[in-house]
Structures are given as structure tokens and as C-alpha cells.
Amino acid sequence: MQWTLVIPLKPLARAKSRLADTAADGLRPGLALAFAQDTLAAALACAAVRDVAVVTDDALAGRELAALGARIVPDEPGGGLNAALEHAAAAVRAGRPESAVAALNADLPALRPTELARVLDAAAEFPRAFLPDAAEIGTTLLAARPGRELQPAFGPDSRARHRASGAVELRLGGVDSVRQDVDTGADLRTALALGVGARTAAMAARLLIAGQ
Ligand SMILES: Nc1nc2c(ncn2[C@@H]2O[C@H](COP(=O)(O)OP(=O)(O)OP(=O)(O)O)[C@@H](O)[C@H]2O)c(=O)[nH]1
Numbered sequence: 644m645q646w647t648l649v650i651p652l653k654p655l656a657r658a659k660s661r662l663a664d665t666a667a668d669g670l671r672p673g674l675a676l677a678f679a680q681d682t683l684a685a686a687l688a689c690a691a692v693r694d695v696a697v698v699t700d701d702a703l704a705g706r707e708l709a710a711l712g713a714r715i716v717p718d719e720p721g722g723g724l725n726a727a728l729e730h731a732a733a734a735v736r737a738g739r740p741e742s743a744v745a746a747l748n749a750d751l752p753a754l755r756p757t758e759l760a761r762v763l764d765a766a767a768e769f770p771r772a773f774l775p776d777a778a779e780i781g782t783t784l785l786a787a788r789p790g791r792e793l794q795p796a797f798g799p800d801s802r803a804r805h806r807a808s809g810a811v812e813l814r815l816g817g818v819d820s821v822r823q824d825v826d827t828g829a830d831l832r833t834a835l836a837l838g839v840g841a842r843t844a845a846m847a848a849r850l851l852i853a854g855q
């Protein structure tokens with residue numbers, strides 16, 4: 644099965660606030676963009692991915708991510724993450740109603756295409772499925788096969804909320820790169836140890852030079 648991914652990205656100036664201790668205000672928007680670029684580049688290189696839509700109102704991120712090959716969907720609802728994902732999934736299915744759709748976080752800078760393919764292949768076995776984040780509290784991917792609505796419930800405790808919504812929790816080994824979201828400085832160090840994409844590596848070097 645080939646998937647259309649939907650990646651949400653809030654305005655860069657407000658993104659990654661929990662990294663304030665790790666990256667100063669002047670560098671944090673660039674770091675958030677680098678995460679999204681590396682996530683997108685790996686997603687587009689994945690054999691199970693047909694195409695990627697990024698839902699964002701950030702003009703710079705929209706330009707940069709479109710240049711890598713994403714379709715940009717404006718965040719018209721302006722009602723937060725889940726409203727943005729529902730809107731983007733509807734926009735995808737307005738064009739191709741039989742699309743398999745999966746929401747993927749924008750903060751997976753260590754993402755590896757082969758690991759993402761394993762997760763999407765496993766998700767294809769169920770009407771709706773999700774992958775818990777490395778902390779086992781949140782969610783990094785939520786998938787809906789053709790004919791099923793995404794029903795996103797991202798946010799605090801989204802693992803429990805996705806489970807309660809009837810989505811099947813995927814318990815796969817060897818997919819650390821798909822689970823390693825970066826919310827804190829400790830997460831960033833773990834992602835760097837896994838191996839991040841080129842843009843995040845360059846930004847991490849700038850953080851070091853800046854003494855952060
Ligand atoms: N389009 C869109 N994306 C959003 C919105 N809120 C959050 N996101 C994205 O959804 C993902 C998870 O969001 P959050 O954890 O709330 O925010 P974050 O920027 O990752 O981190 P914090 O600021 O530290 O909470 C990130 O990829 C965000 O950019 C929204 O209102 N619209």
C-alpha cells in the first residue's frame with residue numbers, strides 16, 4: 644500500500660518552545676525548520692510513501708518544504724493541531740478519495756526511510772493504527788486506511804487517547820527513528836546519537852558554536 648503523509652507544522656516562531664533551554668530564540672525557528680526538512684526528506688525517500696502534504700501557515704517553511712517536494716496545505720481552520728490534520732486529510736482525499744493517509748510528526752530528524760516503510764506496512768494491516776513515541780506517552784504516526792477517517796487525537800497523552808479511539812497500537816522493534824521525536828534537549832541528544840539528517844546536523848553544529 645502506498646501512503647499519503649500529512650505533516651503538521653506550526654509557525655516557526657512559536658515552534659519547539661520546550662527547546663528554549665537548548666536553542667536561543669534566534670536559532671530555534673531554524674532548528675524547527677531543519678527538523679521538518681529532514682523529516683520530509685526521509686519521508687519522500689520511503690518506498691511506502693506516495694506523496695507528502697505539509698499543513699502549515701508558515702510562509703518560509705512552506706517555501707522550503709515545497710522546494711523539497713511537499714504539497715503545502717494552508718492551515719485554514721487555525722484551530723490547533725488536530726483541526727489542521729483533519730483539514731489536510733480532507734484536502735488529500737478531495738483529490739484522491741481512496742488515499743491511505745497517515746499523520747507524521749514534523750520533529751523526527753533521525754527518521755530513516757526503511758524504518759518508516761516497516762511502520763507503514765504494519766499499519767496497512769489495520770483500519771486505523773498508531774505508533775507511540777519513544778517516551779511511550781505521545782504519538783509520532785497515526786494511519787488510516789482507505790475508507791477510514793484519521794480521527795486525530797494528538798496532544799497530551801495522545802497514546803492513551805489514540806488507543807481509546809480504537810486505533811491499534813503498533814508494537815514493532817527496530818523502528819526507533821520513527822519514534823524519536825525531539826521535544827527537549829535530552830531528546831535532541833538521543834536523536835543525534837541515532838544519526839540525524841544533514842540540516843539538523845548543521846544546525847546542531849551551529850548550536851555548539853554558539854555555546855548552547
Ligand atoms: N499546522 C499546525 N501544526 C501544528 C499546530 N500545533 C502544533 N502543530 C505541529 O504538531 C506537532 C506537535 O506539536 P506540539 O508538540 O504542540 O509543538 P512543538 O512545536 O512540536 O513543541 P512545543 O512548542 O515545545 O510544544 C509539531 O510538528 C507542530 O509543529 C497547529 O495549530 N497547526
Ligand SMILES: C=C(OP(=O)(O)O)C(=O)O
Nearest residue numbers: 781782797798801824826
Ligand atoms: C503532539 C504530540 O507530540 P509532542 O510530543 O510533540 O507533544 C503527541 O505526541 O501527540
